[in-house]
Amino acid sequence: MTHSLPTRAFGGFLFDMDGTILSSIASAERSWTRWAEGHGLDVAAFLPTIHGVQSVETIRRLNLPGVDPVAEAHALTEAEMLDLDDVVPIGGAAEFLAALPADRWAIVTSAPKRLAEVRLRAAGLPLPSVFVTAEDAERSKPAPDGFLLGARKLGFAPKDCLAFEDAPAGIAAADAAGMTVMVIAETHRGVMDTRHAMVTDYRDLAIEWDGASLTLEHRI
Numbered sequence: 001m002t003h004s005l006p007t008r009a010f011g012g013f014l015f016d017m018d019g020t021i022l023s024s025i026a027s028a029e030r031s032w033t034r035w036a037e038g039h040g041l042d043v044a045a046f047l048p049t050i051h052g053v054q055s056v057e058t059i060r061r062l063n064l065p066g067v068d069p070v071a072e073a074h075a076l077t078e079a080e081m082l083d084l085d086d087v088v089p090i091g092g093a094a095e096f097l098a099a100l101p102a103d104r105w106a107i108v109t110s111a112p113k114r115l116a117e118v119r120l121r122a123a124g125l126p127l128p129s130v131f132v133t134a135e136d137a138e139r140s141k142p143a144p145d146g147f148l149l150g151a152r153k154l155g156f157a158p159k160d161c162l163a164f165e166d167a168p169a170g171i172a173a174a175d176a177a178g179m180t181v182m183v184i185a186e187t188h189r190g191v192m193d194t195r196h197a198m199v200t201d202y203r204d205l206a207i208e209w210d211g212a213s214l215t216l217e218h219r220i
Contacts, residue, residue: 005197005205006180009213011156013100014147014179017109017116019051019166019187021093022123026086031079035072039064052167054110054140077115084122090186092202094125099207104214106130106150108163110140110170130154141169144177151177162216171196182216 018024032050036043041062050058056073097105106128109116113133120127130153137146144158151158163174164182171194174181183198192198199205208215 005199005216005218006162006182007215008180009210009215010162010180011104011160011213012151012154013105013162013164013214014108014150014154014174015097015105015164016052016166016170017107017111017119020090020164020170020184021097021107022087022089022119022125023187024080024084024087024119025051025187027080027083030083031076034079035076039067052110052141052169054134055112056134057140077112081115081118084118087119087122089123089125090184090201092205093123096202096205096207097126099209100214101209102129104154106132106154108132108146108150110134110146141167142172142176144173144175147174147177147179151179162214168192 015021018028028050029047032047033043036046055076056069059067059069059072109132111119111134113131113135116133117127130150132146132150132153134140137149139145147163148158151161154161158178161179162182163179164184165171165174166184166187171181171183181196183192183194183196184201185192185198186201204219206217206219208217
């Protein structure tokens with residue numbers, strides 16, 4: 001599952017977290033299933049809507065009577081932080097991140113910072129020096145705010161950044177930011193129709209670093 005990789009060099013790489021460098025789907029869906037059942041929702045129809053966006057936005061758009069989206073999202077975050085048994089890295093992600101210069105990559109996630117940190121540690125992945133979380137961006141994905149902030153913190157124009165994403169909302173956000181997009185498909189349950197380069201995971205990817213820029217290559 002590979003579309004041609006981007007051939008140009010980039011100043012920095014920006015990564016979504018859930019579904020892109022780690023998988024917390026089982027954990028998240030257990031917590032959200034309990035929440036949805038408690039509010040009488042159709043769980044099967046509801047679960048596909050939770051990925052790639054902030055919890056508070058997921059709850060807010062339901063317009064449930066008598067529900068405080070901020071309080072409910074906080075309670076869900078607390079529940080998810082206690083459910084980490086099967087949070088695992090995407091294939092090859094640890095090695096791929098370790099090969100990057102520390103000042104050339106960032107994480108841009110819709111998760112709250114506390115939840116993001118515990119999930120990264122549970123998956124055995126490093127905390128980045130540039131970390132954009134739900135608290136940092138004025139608008140959540142699919143708005144480009146998080147990716148634009150991440151690029152600014154890295155010190156690069158958006159057009160000189162490669163964004164790694166898995167979910168439609170995140171892909172739309174990176175597109176809107178003017179970035180090149182690399183889609184990671186390990187957690188996809190079906191075939192995604194996308195114009196962007198796409199690979200299953202990082203095991204077949206390598207990085208060429210010339211001291212000034214990064215180029216993505218197929219691992220030999």
